[in-house]
Amino acid sequence: MSERDEERNRFHKRARRYARVGTNVGSVAARAAGRRLLRRDGDREKGALELAAALGGLKGPIMKVAQLLATIPEALPAEYAMELAKLQSNAPPMGRVFVKRRMAAELGPDWQARFRSFDREAAASASLGQVHRAVSLDGAELACKLQYPDMQSAVEADLSQLDVLFAIHRRMDPAIDTSEMGAEIAARVREELDYVREAAHMRLYGEILREQPDIRVPAVFEDLSTRRLLTMSWLEGRPILTHKDAPQEVRNRLATAMFRAWWYPFSRYGVIHGDPHLGNYTVYEDDEGEPAGINLLDYGCIRVFPPKFVGGVIDLYNGLRTDDEALIVHAYETWGFRGLTRELIDILNIWARFIYGPLIEDKVRAIADGVAAAEYGRQQAFMVHKALKEKGPVRVPREFVFMDRAAIGLGAVFIHLRAELNFHRLFNETIAEFDLDRLGDRQADALSRAGVGERA
Numbered sequence: 436m437s438e439r440d441e442e443r444n445r446f447h448k449r450a451r452r453y454a455r456v457g458t459n460v461g462s463v464a465a466r467a468a469g470r471r472l473l474r475r476d477g478d479r480e481k482g483a484l485e486l487a488a489a490l491g492g493l494k495g496p497i498m499k500v501a502q503l504l505a506t507i508p509e510a511l512p513a514e515y516a517m518e519l520a521k522l523q524s525n526a527p528p529m530g531r532v533f534v535k536r537r538m539a540a541e542l543g544p545d546w547q548a549r550f551r552s553f554d555r556e557a558a559a560s561a562s563l564g565q566v567h568r569a570v571s572l573d574g575a576e577l578a579c580k581l582q583y584p585d586m587q588s589a590v591e592a593d594l595s596q597l598d599v600l601f602a603i604h605r606r607m608d609p610a611i612d613t614s615e616m617g618a619e620i621a622a623r624v625r626e627e628l629d630y631v632r633e634a635a636h637m638r639l640y641g642e643i644l645r646e647q648p649d650i651r652v653p654a655v656f657e658d659l660s661t662r663r664l665l666t667m668s669w670l671e672g673r674p675i676l677t678h679k680d681a682p683q684e685v686r687n688r689l690a691t692a693m694f695r696a697w698w699y700p701f702s703r704y705g706v707i708h709g710d711p712h713l714g715n716y717t718v719y720e721d722d723e724g725e726p727a728g729i730n731l732l733d734y735g736c737i738r739v740f741p742p743k744f745v746g747g748v749i750d751l752y753n754g755l756r757t758d759d760e761a762l763i764v765h766a767y768e769t770w771g772f773r774g775l776t777r778e779l780i781d782i783l784n785i786w787a788r789f790i791y792g793p794l795i796e797d798k799v800r801a802i803a804d805g806v807a808a809a810e811y812g813r814q815q816a817f818m819v820h821k822a823l824k825e826k827g828p829v830r831v832p833r834e835f836v837f838m839d840r841a842a843i844g845l846g847a848v849f850i851h852l853r854a855e856l857n858f859h860r861l862f863n864e865t866i867a868e869f870d871l872d873r874l875g876d877r878q879a880d881a882l883s884r885a886g887v888g889e890r891a
Contacts, residue, residue, distance in 0.1 A: 528557035528565045529583060537581055541664040549659060553579070561714075563627055563735070568669060576669035577656065586628055594621045611823065612830035619833035623709065627735035630665040632887070636734035637667065639885035640708075643700045649692040649728030651719060670730040672717025678726055679851055685726050689718060690854030691861065692729045697845050698865045705745045705878045709837040710736040712844055713851065738837045739882065742875040743769055748838070749866055755788060756795050763787075771832030779829050782822040789815040790842050793858040800858070802849040811850060812843070 529537075534555045538546045547553060550569045557565040564582040571577055583589075597620060601613050626632055634655045641652040651670055659666035678685060693716065700706045708715070710733060721727040747769030754762035760780075767775060767783060775783075788795075789812060793802050803811045823829060849856075 528560040531555045533584070534567065534581065537584065538664070541581075541661045542659065550577075564663075569666070571656065571659075575656075576671075577659070578653065578667050578669045579659070580630065580665040580667070582628070582630065582663040590624055590628060594624065597621065612828045614830060615833040616831055616836050619836045623736055623738065623837065629662060630660065631662050633665055633734045633737075634660055634667075635886040635888075636737040639706065639737070639881060639887055640700065640731065640734060642881055642885060643704055643706070644696065644731070647692075647695060647699065649688075650696045651728060651730045653730075653732070670717065670719065670732070672719045672730045675713055675716045675718055675729070675848070676851060678718055679853070681726065683853075683855065686852045687854050687856055689726060689729060690849050690852050690856055693845065693848055694856070694858070694861050695865070696729065696731050697841065698862065701740075701745065702749075702865045702869060703874065703877060704881055705740045705742055705874055707738050707740070707838065707841050708734070708736070709738045709841050710844070713848065716848070736837070738834075738841075739878070739887065740834060740838075742871050742878065744834055744838075745874060746871050749869055751787060752791055752794060752862075752866075755784070755791050770835055773830065775829075776826070778822075778826040782819055782826060783829070785815055785818050785822070790839075793846075794862040795859060797859040798857060799855055801853065801855050802846050802858070811846070 534557075538553075542549060549572065551572055551574065553569040554567050556567075558568050558578070559566040563586055564580055567579045567581060569577040569579050597617055601617055634657070637653060637655050641654065644650045644652055653667035653670055656666040656668070675689065678689060697708060700708070708731065715731070715733045717730045717732065718726050719728055719730055747766040750762050750769065751766035753759065754766055763784065764775065764780060767780065772783070793800060793804070
């Protein structure tokens with residue numbers, strides 16, 4: 436079989452998987468409804484396994500959605516979340532024929548003449564595209580991120596299955612009203628298809644973090660980028676977990692850089708990197724081969740928040756720190772929570788105190804503070820689940836989704852590094868002289884200069 440035939444066969448198999456997943460998930464939904472009507476709610480473990488099997492054959496955008504839902508307490512039943520958390524988001528790379536055809540479509544038939552060299556074998560692959568190493572005509576090391584074919588249709592098909600997932604959830608006496616979550620997830624996933632937007636996000640972060648010496652952001656090569664091809668500087672680095680057994684001082688230094696890379700853009704500009712998994716960070720070394728800082732990669736999932744939302748985050752911190760009930764309620768209402776009763780506020784505070792705990796205690800500590808990594812957050816999630824079953828449901832505002840996901844992801848990085856830091860002091864240094872109006876002006880100016888448009 437020729438390479439072209441192999442490529443065509445691989446693409447057709449991929450298309451058939453996308454077609455099959457809808458039927459599979461629909462069947463799971465039907466069986467879930469049947470069990471609900473027959474009052475067989477105890478059979479959720481079987482339903483969770485069925486759902487994972489239905490999704491497991493599809494290595495695409497739905498995996499990103501599924502894993503996101505698995506990080507949010509009560510977004511799905513616990514049994515479903517556990518199975519979805521096991522799914523992988525990596526896709527097999529497309530071959531050389533695909534690369535040649537796609538590059539010609541993006542840069543024209545003479546595309547090879549625009550590079551000194553271009554490696555047609557992928558250096559990395561993910562759910563939406565793959566990355567190739569290249570060298571520019573003037574000798575710069577490049578990373579070329581090339582989108583898979585027909586991803587717009589794939590994403591829309593997967594988002595339709597998201598509605599099915601939430602429909603399953605609604606049949607199971609949910610503790611959380613997910614009606615706004617679907618719109619938020621759909622908007623962010625669709626944005627990841629637009630590499631012009633991602634390039635703007637990269638410019639934005641380059642501007643925001645330009646004075647942070649231990650955080651590097653790739654530079655965009657505009658003349659070699661399109662809506663489906665993003666060419667940037669190649670940042671050499673090693674996976675962050677290669678340093679998990681480094682001396683404590685090194686691990687703490689890397690964790691401090693991670694903390695600033697996340698909290699500084701948020702507290703100063705109202706922006707977060709919404710996909711903080713370990714693959715989006717690498718560690719670069721100094722001339723002596725010692726870890727010097729982090730490379731911040733992948734800007735497809737960037738969330739820009741209204742300034743008042745940032746104010747709510749800081750108000751909740753101060754309210755929890757001083758037991759100021761009025762300030763706590765004000766913060767939740769600023770975020771968009773509505774119809775809160777005394778009981779629901781107490782329930783929300785369980786999760787809030789878990790998230791904010793390391794920031795409130797003025798001491799050097801690990802993020803989990805003596806709790807086994809595998810158990811981190813489980814007790815609080817169980818308590819929230821049990822209480823909301825009795826007093827809920829509560830509607831989750833859409834802007835809360837990626838904030839919560841990013842905070843959990845960042846905490847996981849600290850756990851893997853076994854960092855021991857005074858998170859309280861780091862946080863208070865970051866929010867020093869916080870001013871809502873100044874943040875708004877700073878955000879508008881930065882977004883305009885980076886070319887980032889309005890957000891949904």
